[in-house]
Amino acid sequence: TYVVTESCIRCKYTDCVDVCPVDCFREGPNFLVIDPEECIDCTLCVAECPVEAIYAEDDVPADQHQFIALNAELSRQWKPIVERKDALPDASEWAKVKDKLGELQR
Numbered sequence: 142t143y144v145v146t147e148s149c150i151r152c153k154y155t156d157c158v159d160v161c162p163v164d165c166f167r168e169g170p171n172f173l174v175i176d177p178e179e180c181i182d183c184t185l186c187v188a189e190c191p192v193e194a195i196y197a198e199d200d201v202p203a204d205q206h207q208f209i210a211l212n213a214e215l216s217r218q219w220k221p222i223v224e225r226k227d228a229l230p231d232a233s234e235w236a237k238v239k240d241k242l243g244e245l246q247r
């Protein structure tokens with residue numbers, strides 16, 4: 142499965158959503174996750190993300206491993222998003238910020 146990691150937080154560009162053939166993105170207030178039960182590993186979303194937030198599960202950087210479980214957990218709580226929408230305000234500013242997990246809104 143593929144996993145959305147930290148750089149998406151407070152950016153939420155949503156370019157990834159438009160290319161997913163199985164609509165497996167789920168939307169929270171300031172972050173998206175991928176439902177690991179639905180993702181078919183097509184890889185299409187990876188190149189779409191302007192902040193390179195999406196990784197294959199096996200390639201998630203060591204300091205982001207908690208996002209694997211977080212995508213699984215939040216995908217059970219959040220609703221599908223199937224169309225691209227505007228990024229969050231200040232997305233370009235937040236794109237440069239590291240260690241944003243504390244900013245995650247559920």
Ligand code: SF4
Binds near residue numbers: 161162164165175184
């Ligand atoms: Fe969707 Fe493919 Fe990305 Fe999985 S890898 S989330 S199926 S676009």
Ligand code: F3S
Binds near residue numbers: 150
């Ligand atoms: Fe997030 Fe990148 Fe998609 S910022 S919403 S994973 S395009």
